[in-house]
């Protein structure tokens with residue numbers, strides 16, 4: 001796999017310090033670990049060196065999106081989607097919404113059923129294989145920077161766990177900013193690198209997800225990124241107590257990671273072995289108790305700066 005060193009997405013500087021090496025739980029090929037580096041100038045943590053764009057495109061394979069889901073996982077996902085719809089409803093105005101990085105379109109379906117005029121943007125064709133035809137026509141499949149919408153078109157733009165995957169997060173946010181109405185709302189959620197859990201688990205924190213996550217944001221660096229892209233933050237949520245559904249999100253991610261780790265090492269056990277799913281759930285529940293009050297996720301509600 002070809003790797004390339006990258007500069008900081010926020011300040012453009014190259015100087016950085018090694019935070020630690022992260023094992024890749026999902027890759028079946030070399031390298032098995034990647035370096036996380038903290039920018040000496042602004043503090044943003046990045047994966048560097050990282051796979052070149054062509055290598056990353058290969059890593060987002062069809063099974064990344066279309067892995068079979070157990071009933072329990074589907075039910076958890078349903079709850080998470082419902083909570084996201086409710087969060088959108090309570091933090092935004094208007095009904096015309098663009099979900100950037102919509103993946104398989106599950107949130108778009110949930111928003112559509114809630115009465116929203118939904119639109120999606122997704123760079124990977126494979127993600128759209130199972131999307132119903134009626135919804136498919138509402139999704140542009142192209143790189144985010146090549147999105148083609150009229151200016152001032154949407155009341156709401158959302159990015160759920162997308163920003164950390166982007167090669168150039170500031171530039172991408174800048175490029176989609178023009179599609180948002182002047183009084184529109186940008187909503188985004190990413191893992192919180194400053195959470196107590198992330199600090200305690202260090203290189204083993206599953207939300208590091210090397211090499212898929214290029215950037216690891218703290219509340220401060222995330223705000224700096226959106227501000228640089230021309231937005232102002234009007235609300236920030238980092239407390240787990242106020243969002244109990246994050247526990248479900250957390251369970252799902254932890255169980256998935258544990259299952260993938262197990263499957264990579266014990267292929268004979270097949271997909272979704274019960275043992276590893278159980279292990280993932282127990283670990284997550286256990287650490288949830290240990291890390292109560294510090295949330296591994298954070299959300300920003302933003303408006304365009306004037």
Ligand SMILES: [Zn+2]
Nearest residue numbers: 008011039042
């Ligand atoms: Zn920097």
